[in-house]
Amino acid sequence: METADLAQLLTPEGMALLDRTPGVSDGGEIVRVVSRLRGEGHDPGLVAAVLTQAKLRQKARAKFGDFAARMLFTGAGLEQATRLQVAAQHAGRFAAAGLARVADLGCGIGGDAMAMAALDLDVTAVDRDEVTAAVATHNLALWPNARVELGDATAFDLSRVDGVWMDPARRTAGHANTTRLADPDDWSPSLDTVFAAATTTPTGVKLGPGIDRDLIPDTLEAQWVSVDREVVELVLWSGPLARAGVRRAATVIGAHGIAELTGAADAEDVEVGPVGAYLYEPDGAVIRARLIGDLARSVDGRMLSEGIAYVTSDRAVSTPFAQGFRVLDTMPLDVKQLAARLAAEDVGTVEIKKRGVDVDPAQFRKRLRLRGRRSVTLVLTRLEGRHTALLCERLTDAVG
Known part of the structure; x- marks a missing residue:
């Protein structure tokens, strides 16, 4: 989605049209919706933007549930966004640590910032991409204790907040069809920048679960999270956000609820033995x-x-x-x-x-x-x- 598409969509006509356009999936249904909207005299560019958002909203229900029906998305932003139930766990860490003012640096479409704001934390969400920041502003509009700033995460003054949440951009810039960046030095912010912040400010860092474990500092708690048997992220915690005596954690979310296995280090192996029952x-x-x-x-x-x-x-x-x-x-x-x-x-x-x-x-x-x-x-x-x-x-x- 480009700036002009978003500008059309954020008009009263655009939002009203989006709210009465159902989610679409198969090709025949898309053709019928496009034909109907154009028959009503709507601008083709607006119709395309509305249709794109309708499809993204439908896809987003898996991550955001009923909230998706009022949110805006970019394709890349939705792909990289934290599931709401997982974001709630992140937010809970900050609340439990008593960190009232939090910066979400590299906020994307605002999923984590939404969860933090819902727990009455004062949230400053920052993103350097104009379209993404505008989408996050829309998604956070319900919470007066949340605001979005357009800017570079590396330039943010950490003294303004009590804690920091970072989700480094690990893909090339853009709103769709991005590619993964393998070198942590190419992430935005870079991993070195993230770890430097973690030494001075209580920090939570979302990373891909397959990151090279040798890159993880021994001073941080490393928490791997799975949802319905799929490992979705690794989160590193510093300062009061890290739990005493915990350096390894496996958080398992599913129909059973939330369960966690923790350790002070990698667990000692057990011996190999014969096949049991x-x-x-x-x-x-x-x-x-x-x-x-x-x-x-x-x-x-x-x-x-x-x-x-x-x-x-x-x-x-x-x-x-x-x-x-x-x-x-x-x-x-x-x-x-x-x-x-x-x-x-x-x-x-x-x-x-x-x-x-x-x-x-x-x-x-x-x-x-x-x-x-x-x-x-x-x-x-x-x-x-x-x-x-x-x-x-x-x-x-x-x-x-």
């Missing part, structure tokens, strides 16, 4: 935080194989930090043998999981020629150095 696949946040050893001890487990993130145990335990499976059988990773066994067991649907083997699950599933009525899970991995298939079924009941 149950198998556990750790949540990605637990794996990233290197707290698999603590998870394994909580289920009286052992590692299935060296360097592979599967835990096995003789106990069935309900845990938010892993997906649990009952092990039905252990077999060689041989397509013909597996196909015959699954046919004999009347299996027609297979969930395939893999670690430590080079297998394309989609192609492997086709080769099994499934036709039955039952469903099972196949875990393809290494066991005692051999490629192995574990025939499993998911644990669905809460078990203590």
Whole structure:
């Protein structure tokens, strides 16, 4: 979205038109909406801007729920925005630490600033892009304790606030079709700038979950966050925003609510042992935080194989930090043998999981020629150095 498009959209006519334009998805529906709006005499440029926003609002419901119906977005801004339920966790840290005045430097479309403002924090949101800052201004309009400034995050006077939230731009500039920047020196602000601020001001920093762990200072709390089994971010916390004695945290958000596994350092590993009656696949946040050893001890487990993130145990335990499976059988990773066994067991649907083997699950599933009525899970991995298939079924009941 360019400045001229946004200017048209922010007129009374534009906003009224957007509010009565439903979300659209398929091509036929888009054609019908465009035809109707142009038939009403609206400017083609305005129609295009409204249609783009209607599509973005519909897509944004996954991150912002009902709030999306009144927000504005850019394509890149929505892609990079924090989910509202995760942003609420960020805001809660600042509130719990008693940091009343917060700067959101590199605020994007304003998702984190919205969550902070909703907790009555005084928020100054800063972005250097004119369109993005205007979108954030619209999204924060409901909160008098929030304001947006157009400017460079690196030039912001940190003495104005009690704490800082930073989400460095890790993609090329633009509002759509951006590309990822691999070098932290190219981020805006750069990682060195971010860490320098963290030494003088209580700071929270949102980063990609796959960042090189060697770049993480030992003085900061590192928190990996997953939502519905997808690892969505790494957050680094400094000063009073960091919890005493915590340097590694895995925060797992899902239907169960919010659960957290923490440690003073990477967890000590457990030993490798024989396949038990149950198998556990750790949540990605637990794996990233290197707290698999603590998870394994909580289920009286052992590692299935060296360097592979599967835990096995003789106990069935309900845990938010892993997906649990009952092990039905252990077999060689041989397509013909597996196909015959699954046919004999009347299996027609297979969930395939893999670690430590080079297998394309989609192609492997086709080769099994499934036709039955039952469903099972196949875990393809290494066991005692051999490629192995574990025939499993998911644990669905809460078990203590």
